[in-house]
């Protein structure tokens with residue numbers, strides 16, 4: 001059977017193989033994605049983001065167990081924009097998955113900067129598409145909050161969970177640019193630690209001042225992920241947000257946002273590609289110096305660079 005059919009039939013080894021082809025931008029990846037794209041669109045995709053160590057992986061495992069008990073299949077993508085190698089942290093994630101690692105209803109994949117050519121965010125979008133087409137009911141995208149990556153998550157998911165913990169500069173964590181805007185649910189994890197209530201009050205006060213989503217109030221939920229405390233309410237909160245998306249038609253808006261962002265990223269990558277190696281890179285660097293040293297203005301330099309790509313076939317160095 002062809003790889004696509006095996007992926008669509010739920011063959012885990014085929015899925016792992018397909019994802020590698022996609023992420024490594026192997027020639028087989030493109031036709032695979034083209035075949036999988038129309039089959040996707042059924043999964044509910046949840047983003048989980050927050051500072052390092054707040055308990056994202058522990059929450060992910062707890063939420064996965066919750067959904068497994070409800071008979072749902074779950075795929076997890078752990079994205080680490082800070083790590084150039086698939087090192088210890090990801091291994092740690094594996095260990096925390098515990099019994100889930102051998103559950104056939106659970107699929108885990110980690111993505112680090114290495115091996116994700118053409119952009120980590122673009123690769124994540126493609127992996128989500130493959131998992132969706134493979135028939136998973138729920139897909140969790142875990143990403144460490146490092147600014148832009150945090151904000152990028154929202155373009156890939158239906159619901160974005162922002163995880164905070166007490167005693168980390170508290171409310172200030174959420175003030176960081178864009179965080180208030182992207183959160184569909186706030187989770188205060190490590191609620192067994194001191195200061196959880198104060199953080200809750202601060203967050204509530206902040207949400208009071210923030211622009212509201214029409215017809216939806218962003219909840220602030222407390223959890224102790226290590227003991228499953230509050231996990232049910234997170235799952236309920238995600239269901240409520242999903243219902244809101246369906247009711248308000250925002251579901252379709254999110255799909256449009258995802259498609260728009262994917263196209264923008266791919267276009268950008270494709271347009272920049274001729275300048276990332278060989279003679280193209282040299283021409284680009286020369287233009288950089290020309291602009292910095294004021295021999296050429298930036299607009300003129302770009303016009304010359306674009307003209308250059310049109311003179312040559314794109315694959316010629």
Ligand SMILES: Nc1nc2c(ncn2[C@@H]2O[C@H](COP(=O)(O)OP(=O)(O)OP(=O)(O)O)[C@@H](O)[C@H]2O)c(=O)[nH]1
Nearest residue numbers: 051052053054055056057058189190223224225226
């Ligand atoms: N006390 C307490 N510890 C927790 C809780 N949740 C997670 N932890 C612990 O916090 C540590 C970090 O948890 P992780 O789930 O790895 O956190 P993470 O956000 O995924 O970390 P990175 O992926 O490295 O950013 C682990 O030692 C967990 O056992 C909690 O609710 N209470």
Ligand SMILES: [Mg+2]
Nearest residue numbers: 056057093142
């Ligand atoms: Mg983690």
